[in-house]
Amino acid sequence: MQKGNDENNGLRGAVALAHFFLRQYLRPGDRAVDATCGNGHDTLLLAGLVGPTGKVWGFDIQPEALGATGARLAAAGCRGWVELIGAGHERLADYVQEPVRTVVFNLGYLPGGDKGVITRPPSTLAALDRSLQLLTPGGIVVIVIYPGHPGGAEEAAAVEGWGARLPVEKYSVWCSRQLNRAATAPYLLVIEKLA
Numbered sequence: 268m269q270k271g272n273d274e275n276n277g278l279r280g281a282v283a284l285a286h287f288f289l290r291q292y293l294r295p296g297d298r299a300v301d302a303t304c305g306n307g308h309d310t311l312l313l314a315g316l317v318g319p320t321g322k323v324w325g326f327d328i329q330p331e332a333l334g335a336t337g338a339r340l341a342a343a344g345c346r347g348w349v350e351l352i353g354a355g356h357e358r359l360a361d362y363v364q365e366p367v368r369t370v371v372f373n374l375g376y377l378p379g380g381d382k383g384v385i386t387r388p389p390s391t392l393a394a395l396d397r398s399l400q401l402l403t404p405g406g407i408v409v410i411v412i413y414p415g416h417p418g419g420a421e422e423a424a425a426v427e428g429w430g431a432r433l434p435v436e437k438y439s440v441w442c443s444r445q446l447n448r449a450a451t452a453p454y455l456l457v458i459e460k461l462a
């Protein structure tokens with residue numbers, strides 16, 4: 268079983284920082300959601316961290332993304348405890364009812380795929396709302412945000428506005444940017460539901 272390929276590669280970008288947080292929070296037996304499977308890198312990390320006594324749900328609207336994710340999981344021996352769902356994450360409530368420790372969003376378009384198929388504010392915000400309801404106290408939602416592609420800046424603003432409105436007595440909402448990179452570089456939001 269593999270735990271992802273960036274374990275000793277430093278915090279070179281928002282995805283690496285997201286994985287750093289996931290490694291701190293997830294333990295064997297936990298439940299987690301990948302709201303945007305894409306090529307399956309995040310799903311694989313989640314599956315490796317929760318192990319066969321845990322459970323991962325993975326969402327994507329593109330069959331090629333789910334195919335790539337399924338193949339990656341199978342190659343690593345992690346397919347058995349991951350449910351892959353060909354539906355938008357805005358339908359999270361239809362598929363996941365159990366409390367979860369973590370929900371991961373990696374917004375934007377599928378790398379190597381159709382750049383016209385992107386995550387969009389209405390469905391992203393609906394899924395984020397539902398994620399907070401599912402989250403166990405002490406759990407986290409991590410969101411990798413890409414402001415650089417067409418539509419990305421609007422989505423970034425919508426997600427930041429959503430996060431800024433969360434009540435401070437219930438949630439810690441963190442934003443991490445790399446100050447020595449372009450303003451359009453990917454960055455990370457982490458929302459912790461306070462215990």
Ligand SMILES: C[S@@+](CC[C@H](N)C(=O)[O-])C[C@H]1O[C@@H](n2cnc3c(N)ncnc32)[C@H](O)[C@@H]1O
Nearest residue numbers: 303304305306307308309327328355356373377
């Ligand atoms: C940046 S990619 C995710 C990368 C992925 N986490 C990885 O490790 O390779 C964004 C993905 O979100 C998917 N997507 C777009 N809208 C969606 C929606 N409403 N629900 C679920 N997935 C969606 C796209 O099809 C795309 O595969």
